[in-house]
Amino acid sequence: LSPEIxxxxxxxxxxxxxxxxxxxxxxxxxxxxxAVMDSVLSGGINEAxxxxxxxxxxxxxxxxxxVMAQEGLDSEPEHILVTTGSQQALDLLARTFLxxxxxxxxxxxxxxxxxxxxxxxxxxxxxxxxxxxxxxTDVLRELLERPEIDPKFIYVVPNFQNPAGVTxxxxxxxxxxxxxxxxxxxxxxxxxxxxxxxxxxxxxxxKASDPRRVIYIGTLSKIVSPGIRVGWVxxxxxxxxxxxxxxxxxxxxxxxxxxxxxxxxxxxxxxxxNLVNLRDIYRSRRDVMLKxxxxxxxxxxxxxxxQGGLFIWVTLPEYLDSAKMLPMAIDRKVAFVPGSAFYxxxxxxxxxxxxxxxxxxEKIAWGIETLGKVVRKEMDLYRSLGLDNP
Amino acid sequence: LSPEIxxxxxxxxxxxxxxxxxxxxxxxxxxxxxAVMDSVLSGGINEAxxxxxxxxxxxxxxxxxxVMAQEGLDSEPEHILVTTGSQQALDLLARTFLxxxxxxxxxxxxxxxxxxxxxxxxxxxxxxxxxxxxxxTDVLRELLERPEIDPKFIYVVPNFQNPAGVTxxxxxxxxxxxxxxxxxxxxxxxxxxxxxxxxxxxxxxxKASDPRRVIYIGTLSKIVSPGIRVGWVxxxxxxxxxxxxxxxxxxxxxxxxxxxxxxxxxxxxxxxxNLVNLRDIYRSRRDVMLKxxxxxxxxxxxxxxxQGGLFIWVTLPEYLDSAKMLPMAIDRKVAFVPGSAFYxxxxxxxxxxxxxxxxxxEKIAWGIETLGKVVRKEMDLYRSLGLDNP
Numbered sequence: 001l002s003p004e005i006x007x008x009x010x011x012x013x014x015x016x017x018x019x020x021x022x023x024x025x026x027x028x029x030x031x032x033x034x035a036v037m038d039s040v041l042s043g044g045i046n047e048a049x050x051x052x053x054x055x056x057x058x059x060x061x062x063x064x065x066x067v068m069a070q071e072g073l074d075s076e077p078e079h080i081l082v083t084t085g086s087q088q089a090l091d092l093l094a095r096t097f098l099x100x101x102x103x104x105x106x107x108x109x110x111x112x113x114x115x116x117x118x119x120x121x122x123x124x125x126x127x128x129x130x131x132x133x134x135x136x137t138d139v140l141r142e143l144l145e146r147p148e149i150d151p152k153f154i155y156v157v158p159n160f161q162n163p164a165g166v167t168x169x170x171x172x173x174x175x176x177x178x179x180x181x182x183x184x185x186x187x188x189x190x191x192x193x194x195x196x197x198x199x200x201x202x203x204x205x206x207k208a209s210d211p212r213r214v215i216y217i218g219t220l221s222k223i224v225s226p227g228i229r230v231g232w233v234x235x236x237x238x239x240x241x242x243x244x245x246x247x248x249x250x251x252x253x254x255x256x257x258x259x260x261x262x263x264x265x266x267x268x269x270x271x272x273x274n275l276v277n278l279r280d281i282y283r284s285r286r287d288v289m290l291k292x293x294x295x296x297x298x299x300x301x302x303x304x305x306x307q308g309g310l311f312i313w314v315t316l317p318e319y320l321d322s323a324k325m326l327p328m329a330i331d332r333k334v335a336f337v338p339g340s341a342f343y344x345x346x347x348x349x350x351x352x353x354x355x356x357x358x359x360x361x362e363k364i365a366w367g368i369e370t371l372g373k374v375v376r377k378e379m380d381l382y383r384s385l386g387l388d389n390p
Numbered sequence: 391l392s393p394e395i396x397x398x399x400x401x402x403x404x405x406x407x408x409x410x411x412x413x414x415x416x417x418x419x420x421x422x423x424x425a426v427m428d429s430v431l432s433g434g435i436n437e438a439x440x441x442x443x444x445x446x447x448x449x450x451x452x453x454x455x456x457v458m459a460q461e462g463l464d465s466e467p468e469h470i471l472v473t474t475g476s477q478q479a480l481d482l483l484a485r486t487f488l489x490x491x492x493x494x495x496x497x498x499x500x501x502x503x504x505x506x507x508x509x510x511x512x513x514x515x516x517x518x519x520x521x522x523x524x525x526x527t528d529v530l531r532e533l534l535e536r537p538e539i540d541p542k543f544i545y546v547v548p549n550f551q552n553p554a555g556v557t558x559x560x561x562x563x564x565x566x567x568x569x570x571x572x573x574x575x576x577x578x579x580x581x582x583x584x585x586x587x588x589x590x591x592x593x594x595x596x597k598a599s600d601p602r603r604v605i606y607i608g609t610l611s612k613i614v615s616p617g618i619r620v621g622w623v624x625x626x627x628x629x630x631x632x633x634x635x636x637x638x639x640x641x642x643x644x645x646x647x648x649x650x651x652x653x654x655x656x657x658x659x660x661x662x663x664n665l666v667n668l669r670d671i672y673r674s675r676r677d678v679m680l681k682x683x684x685x686x687x688x689x690x691x692x693x694x695x696x697q698g699g700l701f702i703w704v705t706l707p708e709y710l711d712s713a714k715m716l717p718m719a720i721d722r723k724v725a726f727v728p729g730s731a732f733y734x735x736x737x738x739x740x741x742x743x744x745x746x747x748x749x750x751x752e753k754i755a756w757g758i759e760t761l762g763k764v765v766r767k768e769m770d771l772y773r774s775l776g777l778d779n780p
Contacts, residue, residue, distance in 0.1 A: 033439065034431050041424050049423065049615035084474050084619075084641045091640045095510065116639035120485065225439035227646035229474075249506035250481045250640070251474045255648055256617035 032270050033225075040260045052256040054248045055240075056082025056232070060259045063266035064232055068218065070272075071194050072204040075216075075234050081243050084254045086192060086219035086231030090117035092243045092250065093188060093215065093233070097152045098123045105143070105154035107135050109313070109342030109351070111162045111190065114155050123152070125344035132304065134158065134168025137175035144183045153186040153215075158206060160193040160309025163342045163353035167307055170203055177206060180213050190217045195275055197308035198283035212236060220262055222310075223271050223278075228258040282310065285356040288364045296372030298379060303354075310357040313339075315350060319388050320378055322352045328374050334367045422660050423615075430650045442646040444638045445630075446472020446622070450649045453656035454622055458608065460662075461584050462594040465606075465624050471633050474644045476582060476609035476621030480507035482633045482640065483578060483605065483623070487542045488513045495533070495544040497525050499703070499732030499741070501552045501580065504545055513542070515734035522694065524548065524558025527565035534573045543576040543605075548596060550583040550699025553732045553743035557697055560593055567596060570603050580607045585665055587698035588673035602626060610652055612700075613661050613668075618648040672700065675746040678754045686762030688769060693744075700747040703729075709778050710768055711739045718764050724757045 040048055055061075061077035068075045083089040090113065098104065098121035106114065108127025118125060126149070128140045135156060143149055156176070158168040168176070180187055189206045207216040219231040233243060247253075265271060289312055293303055303314040316322065323338040339351025356364060382388045430438055445451075451467035458465045473479040480503065488494065488511035496504065498517025508515060516539070518530045525546060533539055546566070548558040558566070570577050579596045597606040609621040623633060637643075655661060679702055683693055693704040706712065713728040729741025746754060772778045 033435060034428075037427055037431060038424075041427060045423060047617075049617040051616045084645075087642045088640060113639070113642065120636065120639060225647075226441045227437075227439040229641060229643075229645045246510065249503070249510060250478060251619060252477045252503065253619075255474075255619045255645055257615075257651075258645055258647065261647075 032265075032268075036264045036268065036270070037261060040257070040264050044260060048257040048260050050256055052253050052259065054253045055244050056080065056254060057256070057259045057263065060230075060263045060266075061232075063263055064218065064234075067195075067220075067223075067266065067271075068205075068216075068234065071191065072202065073208045073216065073234075079234055079237065079240055081233045081235075081240050081247065082254050082259060083231045083233060083247065084251055085221060085226070085229040086190065086217050087113055087117065088229075088247070088250070088254075089217045089231050089233045089243075090114050090188075090190070092246050093153075093217075094118045094121050094123075095246055096239070096242050097186075103149060103151040105140070105151045106344070107156055107161065107164075109163050109339065109348055110155065110344075111157055112337075112341045114190070115342075115344055118155075126151070127343060127345075128154075130161065130164050130166055132166055134161070134166055134172040135176060137172050137179065140176070141179055144179060144185070151185060153188050154180075155188040155190065156206075157190045157192075158203070159191055160196065160306050160311065162192070162309070163311050163337070163339075164313040165304040165306030165309055165311040166313075167200075167203070173203065173206055173209070177210050177213075180210065185213070187214045188217065189214050192219045192222050193309035195223055196278060196282060196310070198279040198286070200307040207234065215239060220266075220271075223275060224262060224265055228255075228261055230254065230258055230262045279308075282308075282357055285359070285361060285364055286312070288361045289354060289356040289368060292365045292368035293372075296369045298372070298376055300379070301375065310355050312354045312356060314352045314354060316352070316375060317379065317388065318350050319382055320375070321349045323349065325374055325378050328378070329371055332370045332374065334370050334374075336371065422655075422658075426651060426654045426658065426660070430647070430654050434650060438647040438650050440646055442643050442649065444643050445634050446470065446644060447646070447649045447653065450620075450653045450656075451622075453653055454608065454624075457585075457610075457613075457656065457661075458595075458606075458624065461581065462592065463598045463606065463624075469624055469627065469630055471623045471625075471630050471637065472644050472649060473621045473623060473637065474641055475611060475616070475619040476580065476607050477503055477507065478619075478637070478640070478644075479607045479621050479623045479633075480504050480578075480580070482636050483543075483607075484508045484511045484513075485636055486629075486632050487576075493539060493541040495530070495541045496734070497546055497551065497554075499553050499729065499738055500545065500734075501547055502727075502731045504580070505732075505734055508545075516541070517733060517735075518544075520551065520554050520556055522556055524551070524556055524562040525566060527562050527569065530566070531569055534569060534575070541575060543578050544570075545578040545580065546596075547580045547582070548593070549581055550586065550696050550701065552582070552699070553701050553727070553729075554703040555694040555696030555699055555701040556703075557590075557593070563593065563596055563599070567600050567603075570600065575603070577604045578607065579604050582609045582612050583699035585613055586668060586672060586700070588669040588676070590697040597624065605629060610656075610661075613665060614652060614655055618645075618651055620644065620648055620652045669698075672698075672747055675749070675751055675754055676702070678751045679744060679746040679758060682755045682758035683762075686759045688762070688766055690769070691765065700745050702744045702746060704742045704744060706740045706742070706765060707769065707778065708740050709772055710765070712742045713739065715764055715768050718768070719761055722760045722764065724760050724764075726761065 058077055061080045064080055065075050065077055094117045100122035102123045104118055104123045104125050106127055107130050129136045160167055187206055191205055207214040216234040300317045303312050326338055337353045339348035340346045342348055448467055451470045454470055455465050455467055484507045490512035492513045494508055494513045494515050496517055497520050519526045550557055577596055597604040606624040690707045693702050716728055727743045729738035730736045732738055
């Protein structure tokens with residue numbers, strides 16, 4: 001059973017749902033990729049096929065400094081650790097900071113890969129709800145005032161959040177930073193999508209306002225390629241050192257070949273050209289998805305309106321369970337990720353994450369229409385059984 | 391301070407000693423590498439730059455089956471997990487099997503990267519001594535008979551052990567396997583160098599004799615390239631499943647680009663051609679190193695005589711501390727790894743690991759001569775102070 005439309009580039013996390021590997025993201029121009037690789041191999045074949053420093057190649061880190069500058073963030077190569085994708089950054093951070101029973105705060109919903117990275121350390125994960133303006137700092141404030149709540153860190157995705165698509169506005173950023181100072185709270189800021197803004201004004205990363213209290217996590221997966229597994233952490237010295245020691249035991253170093261490829265790709269400015277492309281493509285696809293949702297989803301449903309990134313988060317009537325609807329959707333060749341995956345306690349059953357970055361526009365329109373039918377059919381069933389108001 | 395001769399390809403593990411990155415291993419013909427990459431990029435650019443399955447690409451796993459067949463081991467793609475270098479395999483296995491205080495057995499000395507991978511789980515690591523025939527199964531038997539010794543697993547490198555260079559003979563293999571059955575012991579068999587045999591008859595992996603009780607760890611680092619970070623685990627189903635779940639949280643998947651490169655490199659049979667080359671080069675370098683040791687090292691020193699792999703393990707008089715001699719050696723532009731790195735308790739101070747795979751023959755001769763002078767000078771100093779018989 002292989003759906004034609006997968007509203008999710010992380011579908012491998014849900015291979016039971018989709019039955020196949022991962023779809024394509026974005027529009028990398030193939031000629032440039034080949035030219036970049038040719039240049040890497042003609043220049044430094046010995047280096048490319050050898051081990052490199054655990055911390056990552058200096059030449060790559062200098063390029064990552066420029067990427068962060070584009071986000072409005074000043075950084076230094078020596079405070080960067082290159083990781084095997086940002087997933088490894090999350091894993092190393094969890095292993096460095098967490099002991100069983102420790103409290104971790106996350107947005108609710110939150111990135112499923114972060115939950116997966118935190119869970120092996122057996123922490124107690126408490127979620128702080130999101131609204132359209134980002135994390136609910138009022139709820140966070142109340143939570144932090146409870147004496148038994150002494151979190152090791154709070155994990156947030158301020159831009160085009162995964163899965164909700166919402167962006168923390170500047171007031172919420174300020175409030176979060178103030179609360180962090182007041183309660184001596186460490187912030188993990190994960191920013192995979194910041195450069196994928198297709199409307200509105202970019203906001204500076206949290207890290208720019210409080211370099212000491214914020215650990216910044218970046219990745220090239222959404223702006224260059226996920227297949228090269230290049231992510232990074234930008235953090236104060238002692239943290240980089242601890243993470244680096246752990247990385248050495250985790251995989252010795254990240255691939256030299258891939259790092260050199262990334263270096264050259266960034267050095268040539270190709271990702272900036274590609275970003276212009278990607279923003280156009282993603283904006284159009286978001287627009288089609290929003291229009292299709294308006295047209296084909298029931299009035300009882302509502303959804304977020306992202307200014308960038310990849311995701312729209314749909315809330316269905318409370319009595320529905322999106323995980324139960326998934327097989328029906330897949331029967332009709334459409335896949336999504338059920339909302340419960342994005343909460344540590346499995347709540348959020350009436351929500352779904354849609355990803356508009358992969359399918360072409362006509363597929364999106366058709367896929368949302370199909371999904372709308374599945375939702376309506378399920379609602380009719382519940383109503384006919386009197387289960388729509390439990 | 392940058393030594394000219396580094397008798398160690400893992401020098402980054404000891405950057406404090408060497409002050410620079412990692413040297414070259416082996417002799418990969420550059421034209422083939424470029425041709426392989428061209429073919430990967432012309433064939434499947436979308437796949438290469440995308441995520442892939444956490445378990446690894448099927449096409450790569452089919453090639454790894456053939457590599458294992460060369461070692462005398464029957465395997466199936468579905469029982470293989472591709473890892474980000476074999477270091478990740480060690481890390482995932484440690485995290486899957488070990489809780490704080492658990493007992494792990496290793497050879498003494500043992501691979502420093504395995505110690506690094508096991509340590510974060512806070513196990514109690516007990517070493518079983520090696521001799522020229524491999525692990526001392528008589529000592530292991532006595533150890534296992536003690537009721538308080540209930541190890542989670544034993545970790546061994548049967549071929550051209552790192553750091554000792556010795557190979558477990560067939561009798562010791564049989565005895566280890568018998569003891570494993572008798573005491574229900576899980577064996578982690580790490581085999582990075584098996585195909586680098588330059589004399590004598592290859593012995594089948596332990597895994598071939600007891601597929602259920604042995605977890606086999608392989609890597610392409612020594613036969614293709616370490617810079618692509620491709621390793622694997624071949625193990626029974628339930629173990630592969632658990633490791634795979636953990637790998638998903640550790641780095642989602644290994645680089646698709648690197649996996650496709652490895653696939654094509656193996657498919658073309660290039661590694662077999664390269665192995666013929668490598669064996670010749672390494673054999674000559676070993677011969678030069680052995681001859682130089684004979685000529686320049688004091689009569690009180692002795693060393694192993696490896697039939698393959700990369701390492702010679704030198705035992706100096708007991709009163710010497712090789713870590714103290716390292717700065718003197720580096721002053722003279724020669725680096726090695728002090729023996730204490732290879733024991734969990736820091737014993738082995740009078741030993742050193744030498745790696746003959748990297749420097750050309752004339753450098754080896756010069757380097758060993760230089761090192762011999764350092765050793766003699768240190769011995770003279772101890773004798774003059776009457777510290778040579780403590």
